[in-house]
Amino acid sequence: MATQIRAEHELHRRRLSRNVGLGVVLVLFVGIVYGLTIAKVGTDPNDDLGAPWAAAQEKAAK
Template identity: 85%
Template sequence: MATQIRAEHELHRRRLSRNVGLGVVLLLLVALVFGLTIAKVGTDPSDELGVPGTEATQ
């Protein structure tokens, strides 16, 4: 009785798709944190876009 050797098992395909999905989610999370960090660091609280009532004097 000969058994057929399959190149790729169904479990491997499912695991690959799960890993790709997790990778995409992690990349989006990193991009979100990076974007929020850039937005926070790039904000000058003394300019016209900062906190109301703390306008810069010239």
């Protein structure tokens, strides 16, 4: 009995392209969420320590 290598079915190609597309969309979504998080949590160059509440916490600690 010889085993034949079958050609890939069209359904598999369509499914693969759909999965790759979905993967790209998910990576872009994660990138956007990460970028927005960094922008929101990022430091402000106008502040001494980079956070407006840092001075208040320093005063409270003294």
